[in-house]
Amino acid sequence: MHTRAQTNLLVLEKNGENVKTYSAGVDITIQTIYHQWFDGVITAIRNDSIFVNGFPFHYKEIEVIRKDRKKLNYEADGVLLMVAGGGVILLGAVNGLYRGDKAGSWFSTTSYITAAALLVGGYLLARSRYKYYRIGKKYTLDYLALDLNRKQ
DSSP: OOOOOOOOEEEEEETTEEEEEEOTTOEEEEEETTSOEEEEEEEEEETTEEEETTEEEEGGGEEEEEEEOOSSOHHHHHHHHHHHHHHHHHHHHHHHHHHTOOGGGSOOHHHHHHHHHHHHHHHHHHHTTEEEEEBTTTEEEEEEOOOTTOOO
């Protein structure tokens, strides 16, 4: 019977403080220094390499780690806000046509501001679905070798 008490880890740090620790079995989405995105499960971490769905990468080849934000449904809520912003514009145009007003008087400053705020807010909310950790000055990725069976 073989048991393994410890495994190697990847530690994502922001200015020296731990942000997230990655081990085998954890979902990860990465961009390599070759500008390729890979998404999957970490199958192993050994010999300074991370295996994502069985494909090995040296941990220094990781340029960006992407994290999904899951507390809100950012994409759907953002689209809803953008639809509401478009609805404000459409409603002003329909009301103006129905009343027979001139095209220049269909919208007030308030409706322009409301529509713009909804459109921009929805766009920003939809874009904030992911958090990106770019490895470099602010974020660092360290390999922590805890495997006691490794030959030095």
